[in-house]
Amino acid sequence: MSKRPAEASSSTQNGQAFPKTNVNANKREVGVDNEMGEFEDAWEDEVESDEEVVDAGAKDDEDGMDVDEIIPAAEDTEEPPPASRAYIPGLHTLGNDEELEADESVYHMRHTMRVNWPCLSFDVLRDNLGDERRRFPASVSIVTGTQAAEMNKNEVIVYKMSSLHKTQKDGDDSDSDGEDDDEDDLDEDPIIEFRSIPHHGGVNRIRAQPLPPSTGLPPVNQPYYAASWAETGKVHIWDVRPLIESMEVPGYTYDKTKVNTPAFTINSHGRAEGFAMDWASSGPSSLRLLTGDIHSKIYLTTSTPSGFNALSQPFTSHTSSVEDIQWSPSEPTVFGSCSADRTVQIWDVRSKGRKSVAAIDPAHESDVNVISWNRLTSYLLLSGGDEGGIKVWDLRNIKKAGSTGPSPTPVASFSWHTAPITSVEWHPTEDSIFAASGADDQVTLWDLAVEQDADEAGMEDTPEGGKDIPSQLLFQHLGQKDVKEVHWHPQIPGTVISTAADGFNIFKTFNV
Incomplete structure (x- = not known):
């Protein structure tokens, strides 16, 4: 078993809670000693001994004079430590002698995991520990893939991160009433366990087979699939169930030769690399996987009782690289895609000619990088663009493919990311809340249900010299470099996992 302690959260991690009254990201000077210094007594030459001090006190009492009026108390003359300042990206810049310092008071939990090679994509694996888990310590399992320096050193990895305790804040005390300490308050090192599969070529994107809500792992005799988009142009489907079981069941062993061989490899894309990929939310007896490549083609692979079948005819309405794909959460034959051609396309696999049935053209000013389909309000679709914009679309308003007329207007649009x-x-589980990440090293949490109070408008929302802070921006998490993906944990409410060039962050805030 491969086990090692997780690294402690980095001191350069940073979070900001919004609205402005809860801003928590601070910057401080590097090298400044914030501990209490030795007090220098200005009257040292006149105080010769303890006896003389006592006598002086007695004399003061006789004369009716208060010593404190002559010699101020030590705490009144100490220099305070440098004040922390709220850090707002785009408005403030860090000096050479400054670094970001997290405000732990807004984190319910925050952990950092370093990795040997960057993992630019991951997915959360469901487990048998139950839904709506709110107690600590927490346990999280993910599947990810590496971007190693050499093609033959890459891996698909299943990580299990356990003993994730809530954040210990300065000033936390044990129960003064003498009650037993809550296990939530224990401060122990998290534990990382992992299993890996050799993978030829870097992993551009990886997605786990979706499982129905309120269920754990599939039955023991059923596989749990994860698909990896390789930089070689191939899409591999792996059964990661044995890797999970080996970390859950003591003494469990598996045939590495079998596990290290893909259950199926999709060769439909030839040598064309790709990033777009999504599983349909259907039962294990009828799995469907969509994959899109940089040559604008989308292919469908389905499962049969005897295995997988890659369909040969592609979907071909995009004119540039397909960047992301999402199946509809309510219509089993419908999916959406976005592309570097600036469009979002809606498709029906039953349509003849393999062409899209509706489109948002253009959806953004430049490449449309990512989309997300709301699983609770199925007519809402999120999109994120290369220009840094985030838009929310009402799919009831989009036009059919080939029709004329003005393009639809997003129901919400945000330009906070740079x-x-x-x-x-x-x-x-909350249809108005979403998470986003950007190449500006930010992870942001948003709530469309928040409306700006008229009494709070104005200076409170616009820092001097800066841009408006949107009322819908709940929280900002900083500190990672080159953030690539962010996911909510489906079984631990409000828990966010993000991956970047320097590793993973797992955090839960008090805002969500």
Whole structure:
């Protein structure tokens, strides 16, 4: 078994809670000693001994004079530590002697995991520990793939991160009433366990087979699939169930030769690389996987009782690289896609000619990088663009493919991020909340249900010299470099996992 302690959260992690009254990201000077210094007594030459001090006190009492009026108390003359300042990206910049410091008071939980090679895509694996889990310590399992320096050093990895305790804040005390300490308050090192599969070529994107809500792992005799988009142009489907079981069941062993061989490989794309991929939310007896490549083609692979079958005819309405794909959560034959051609297309697999049935053209000013379909309000679709914009679309208003007329207007649009959006995802149980990440090293949490109070408008929402802070922006998590993907954990409410070039972050805030 491969086990090692997780690294402690980095001191350069940073979070911001919005609205502005809850801003928590601070910056401080590097190298400044914030501990209490030794007090220098200005009257040292006149105080010779303890006896003389006592006598002086007695004399003061006789004369009716208060010593504190002559010699101020030590705490009144100490220099306070440098004040922390709220950090707002786009408005503030860090100096050479400054670094970001997290405000732990807004995190319910925050952990950092470093990895040997960047993992630019991952997916959350469901487990048998139950839904709506709110107690600590928490346990999280994910599947991811590496971007190693050499093609033959890449892997598909299943990580299990356990003993994830809530954040210990300065000033936390044990129960003063003498009650037993809650196990939630224990401060122990998290544990990382992992199993890996050799993977030829870097993993551009990886997605796990979706499982029905309120269910755990499939029965023991059924596989749990994960698909990886390789930089070689191939899509591999793996059964990761044995890897999970080996970390859950003591003494469990598996045939590495069998597990290290893909259950199926999709060769439909030839040598064309790709990133777009999504499983349909259907039962294990009828799995469907969509994959899109940089040559604008989308292919469908389905499962049969005897295995997988890759269909040969592609979907071909896009004119540039397909960047992301999402199946409809309510219509089993409908899916959406976005592309570098600036469009979002809606498709029906039953349509003749393999052409899209509706489109948002253009959806963004530049490449549309990512989309997310709301699973609770199925007519809402999120999109994120290369220009840094995030838009929310009402699919009831989009036009049919080939029709004329003005393009639909998004029901909400945000331009807070200052670099390409790399990931967006709706909250699994709250239809107004979503998470986003960008190449500007930000992970942001949003709530469309928040409306700006007229009494709070104005200076409170616009820092001097800066841009407006949207009322819908709940939280901002900083500190990672080159953030690529963000996902909500479907079984632990409000828990967010993000991956970047420097590793993974797992956090839960008090805002969501």
